[in-house]
Amino acid sequence: MKFSFNHNNINVLDLEKSIAFYKEALGLVETRRKEAEDGSFVLVFLGDETTPHRLELTWLRDWERPYNLGDNEFHLAFTTDDYERAYSLHKEMGCICYENNKMGLYFINDPDGYWIEILPEKR
Known part of the structure; x- marks a missing residue:
């Protein structure tokens, strides 16, 4: 028996705002x-x-309060072929929430607070 990743899900308050963020910040497109x-x-x-991996955004009509992300100890991770350009974009967007220069990585947060x-592609 073999398993492979299909998608991850996060719930969002403002679907259009989240779609726009993921497009601008990470180049993700609706499939x-x-x-x-x-x-x-x-x-x-x-x-x-x-x-083939997908990020599923779920919007619930009757949900009106921010989602409880607990201690926010889970996250998604992306590699980029142009780390410096990505960093500049995210700095300009104001979405960098944590930097670890020693490890050569940083985190951004989306409109709902997910990290x-x-x-970089090569570490």
């Missing part, structure tokens, strides 16, 4: 969308156009 017939939820799958690790 699929599923909307409930009654309008109670929308699922949007984002991809990097390179790997995303940014790594």
Whole structure:
């Protein structure tokens, strides 16, 4: 028996704001969308156009408060082929929330407070 990654899910308060953030910050594009017939939820799958892995954004119509991320000890991680350019973009966007220069990485946070690790392609 063999398993492979398919997607990760996060819930978001403002779907369009999150889609725009992931497009600008990480170049992710919408690959699929599923909307409930009654309008109670929308699922949007984002991809990097390179790997089959997807990020699923879930928007719930009746959810009105920020999500409880606990201690925010989980995160997504992305590598980039141009670390310096990525850093400049994220600095300009004001979304860098933690830097570890000794390890050669940093984190950005999305509109809902989820942390995303940014790594150079070659470490």
